[in-house]
Amino acid sequence: xxxxxxxxxxxxxxxxxxxxxxxxxxxxxxxxxxxxxxxxxxxxxxxxxxxxxxxxxxxxxxxxxxxxxxxxxxxxxxxxxxxxxxxxxxxxxxxxxxxxxxxxxxxxxxxxxxxxx
Amino acid sequence: xxxxxxxxxxxxxxxxxxxxxxxxxxxxxxxxxxxxxxxxxxxxxxxxxxxxxxxxxxxxxxxxxxxxxxxxxxxxxxxxxxxxxxxxxxxxxxxxxxxxxxxxxxxxxxx
Numbered sequence: 391x392x393x394x395x396x397x398x399x400x401x402x403x404x405x406x407x408x409x410x411x412x413x414x415x416x417x418x419x420x421x422x423x424x425x426x427x428x429x430x431x432x433x434x435x436x437x438x439x440x441x442x443x444x445x446x447x448x449x450x451x452x453x454x455x456x457x458x459x460x461x462x463x464x465x466x467x468x469x470x471x472x473x474x475x476x477x478x479x480x481x482x483x484x485x486x487x488x489x490x491x492x493x494x495x496x497x498x499x500x501x502x503x504x505x506x507x
Numbered sequence: 508x509x510x511x512x513x514x515x516x517x518x519x520x521x522x523x524x525x526x527x528x529x530x531x532x533x534x535x536x537x538x539x540x541x542x543x544x545x546x547x548x549x550x551x552x553x554x555x556x557x558x559x560x561x562x563x564x565x566x567x568x569x570x571x572x573x574x575x576x577x578x579x580x581x582x583x584x585x586x587x588x589x590x591x592x593x594x595x596x597x598x599x600x601x602x603x604x605x606x607x608x609x610x611x612x613x614x615x616x617x618x
Contacts (some may be wrong), residue, residue, distance in 0.1 A: 394550075422603045433594070434551070434608040441603075447542055483550045487601075496541070498550030 529595030
């Protein structure tokens with residue numbers, strides 16, 4: 391099946407620094423990717439929809455200037471957490487559907503655990 | 508987007524059949540029902556998807572009544588490795604259509 395890969399899987403950073411997480415669709419093209427955030431023992435919360443070649447669409451309550459999303463190609467979307475603080479520590483997960491794919495299955499990456507000290 | 512309601516948790520024993528029911532009273536005509544499985548510190552994994560009646564694959568069955576206001580995921584003969592959170596989602600299948608996760612059901616399988 392289709393594979394979505396995230397990098398890094400784990401990152402620890404100091405408060406105030408910025409962290410970039412990459413999401414790649416390895417064997418299919420994705421015009422749209424989705425970024426989720428998940429806190430311990432909670433469900434996934436949709437943060438934003440990443441659109442190739444255009445601005446991302448953010449969910450209500452998600453700061454677009456803090457969570458910068460860039461979808462520069464049909465196989466890569468990046469999420470940058472700017473000026474990270476301890477409350478940004480979370481599990482970030484990206485997902486995508488294959489462009490033109492028949493089944494509508496949403497493929498998820500392995501997730502990236504961010505710890506802000 | 509249709510909202511889903513699932514039991515928070517369920518317990519089972521190895522070898523039993525487990526049925527997890529999801530309510531989605533406001534499902535729209537174009538919405539499909541999809542179930543995902545998530546293990547700790549991993550991204551969700553697709554289990555099964557359906558629109559109506561019954562769908563079966565190598566790991567599960569999905570039962571959807573005629574009114575489509577609910578669905579039941581059936582896992583035959585669960586094992587310890589099936590301990591995970593199971594999410595029921597409803598939404599359109601288009602590439603740009605987002606999916607909103609509900610609370611999910613934590614299935615705990617015991618020996």
